[in-house]
Amino acid sequence: MTGVAPGNNISAYHFGDYVFDVKRRELMFCADKNNLQSARVVRLSSAESLIFSYLLDHHDEVCDKDLLLEIGWLGRPISPNSLNVAIANIRRHFTSSPQTLDIRSTPKKGYSLHLNCKMKIYYGKALPTESEPLPEPVSEPTPAAAAQPPSTSPSSDHEVIKEPAAPRSFGERVKLAFLNGIGRPMLARGLIYVNLLLVVLVAFVASYLHFEWLHVHCTDSPTGVVCQMEARSDVPPVKPASLVLVSGHQVRVLSYKELEKTL
Amino acid sequence: MKRTLKNTLLLLPLLVVLLFVVGMFINSLGCHYDLKMSANGVNYHGVCRWGKITVIEEEEATREKWRVTGFQLTFFNQLVYLIDSRTQLHESGNDDSYLNEYNLIQSQYALVNYAWVPLTENKVAIFQRDPVHEVVIAQRDGWFDLYRWFFPPAPLVPGVPLASKQLAPGAGDFAVACLITVLPAQPMVEGYCRRVAGRNLE
Numbered sequence: 001m002t003g004v005a006p007g008n009n010i011s012a013y014h015f016g017d018y019v020f021d022v023k024r025r026e027l028m029f030c031a032d033k034n035n036l037q038s039a040r041v042v043r044l045s046s047a048e049s050l051i052f053s054y055l056l057d058h059h060d061e062v063c064d065k066d067l068l069l070e071i072g073w074l075g076r077p078i079s080p081n082s083l084n085v086a087i088a089n090i091r092r093h094f095t096s097s098p099q100t101l102d103i104r105s106t107p108k109k110g111y112s113l114h115l116n117c118k119m120k121i122y123y124g125k126a127l128p129t130e131s132e133p134l135p136e137p138v139s140e141p142t143p144a145a146a147a148q149p150p151s152t153s154p155s156s157d158h159e160v161i162k163e164p165a166a167p168r169s170f171g172e173r174v175k176l177a178f179l180n181g182i183g184r185p186m187l188a189r190g191l192i193y194v195n196l197l198l199v200v201l202v203a204f205v206a207s208y209l210h211f212e213w214l215h216v217h218c219t220d221s222p223t224g225v226v227c228q229m230e231a232r233s234d235v236p237p238v239k240p241a242s243l244v245l246v247s248g249h250q251v252r253v254l255s256y257k258e259l260e261k262t263l
Numbered sequence: 264m265k266r267t268l269k270n271t272l273l274l275l276p277l278l279v280v281l282l283f284v285v286g287m288f289i290n291s292l293g294c295h296y297d298l299k300m301s302a303n304g305v306n307y308h309g310v311c312r313w314g315k316i317t318v319i320e321e322e323e324a325t326r327e328k329w330r331v332t333g334f335q336l337t338f339f340n341q342l343v344y345l346i347d348s349r350t351q352l353h354e355s356g357n358d359d360s361y362l363n364e365y366n367l368i369q370s371q372y373a374l375v376n377y378a379w380v381p382l383t384e385n386k387v388a389i390f391q392r393d394p395v396h397e398v399v400i401a402q403r404d405g406w407f408d409l410y411r412w413f414f415p416p417a418p419l420v421p422g423v424p425l426a427s428k429q430l431a432p433g434a435g436d437f438a439v440a441c442l443i444t445v446l447p448a449q450p451m452v453e454g455y456c457r458r459v460a461g462r463n464l465e
Binding site: 070188191192195198201202209212213214215216220225227243245250252262 | 276277280300343421
């Protein structure tokens with residue numbers, strides 16, 4: 001259990017005076033970028049790390065409680081209060097600089113993380129060592145970032161440093177996309193509506209088939225064949241080697257030889 | 264995990280229905296037949312390819328002629344036609360035409376359905392309920408849908424054994440050779456051989 005969010009290759013997030021090393025689950029606070037010795041490092045639990053990574057990935061979005069529980073504890077049965085505790089712990093790490101980010105709770109829905117500064121994302125790249133200075137952090141909220149509506153895409157206001165992603169097979173990518181997509185709460189709601197529509201549609205088709213289905217019943221006797229559909233007249237006795245067709249009041253009797261000559 | 268399971272369960276009925284509808288549609292697209300029949304003094308000649316059917320109706324007494332086009336859907340032994348157009352090709356001016364009357368009445372309906380029963384290799388009985396009860400014997404060369412192509416239905420009327428019939432030279436030989444080679448084999452292959460043989464009989 002490393003606490004690395006599955007499905008991406010992000011190694012670190014850098015926002016304000018903080019660097020969150022996803023792989024080591026370490027949150028580093030460094031007010032003085034030229035003096036890394038003064039940096040304060042805290043280690044997050046696996047669940048906290050996974051939840052925090054997800055919130056950072058989906059900042060300015062309300063993330064569903066159930067989804068966060070599932071992400072944090074990978075589907076293991078867990079008390080819903082554990083999420084509140086994990087969020088409280090994450091919040092506690094930012095008490096020294098509350099202006100950097102804000103984790104808001106939306107009653108009965110979930111949590112949303114709001115960044116007041118730019119964020120850099122490092123893909124598959126080792127973090128700078130202690131001898132190297134940290135990348136230039138942007139600690140002050142920029143007017144553009146502050147004015148952004150909550151729904152804005154993260155790529156529009158946050159710099160993303162991409163490394164070539166690790167090669168992944170097509171099947172693996174499809175599986176990940178499917179698992180990421182199918183776990184979404186919006187999909188569940190949409191599927192419920194689609195299923196309701198489907199029930200109505202199936203009922204309509206079933207009633208149509210019930211009323212319009214033509215039941216033809218054929219009996220094969222040693223002398224001949226009788227096929228009838230909703231017969232409303234008596235079926236005549238079957239002569240040897242003959243065919244009797246009945247539809248409502250209409251009755252047709254013909255021998256096998258006559259049948260051969262028909263048309 | 265719980266949500267994923269829930270969503271998967273919600274997706275299942277959708278997939279089943281989708282699979283069923285797509286299967287039925289593809290099956291119906293497999294129609295490939297010529298249909299000839301006569302009823303109430305009207306000769307019908309229909310051709311179905313790739314789910315699209317065109318029927319030419321001609322009344323012997325008045326020479327009235329209509330063309331009806333539509334799409335075919337098959338479901339077990341049910342034939343459902345979604346009528347696309349009814350066009351009068353020849354107008355005799357005769358007011359007493361059963362065909363004209365029939366098409367004018369039927370023009371109100373976009374959906375017509377029939378049931379069919381295989382009588383012999385190439386003859387079927389077609390049952391109709393609306394607008395009136397009717398049963399017609401039709402000659403059908405080909406198959407109603409993809410499933411019937413692979414698995415031809417067993418005829419109800421015992422036919423003359425294939426070996427005793429006179430086969431046309433050339434192609435007929437192929438059919439017999441085909442039967443000898445593949446029997447006993449898959450019904451699909453056997454059906455194919457019988458169809459080829461049936462076309463070349465007499």
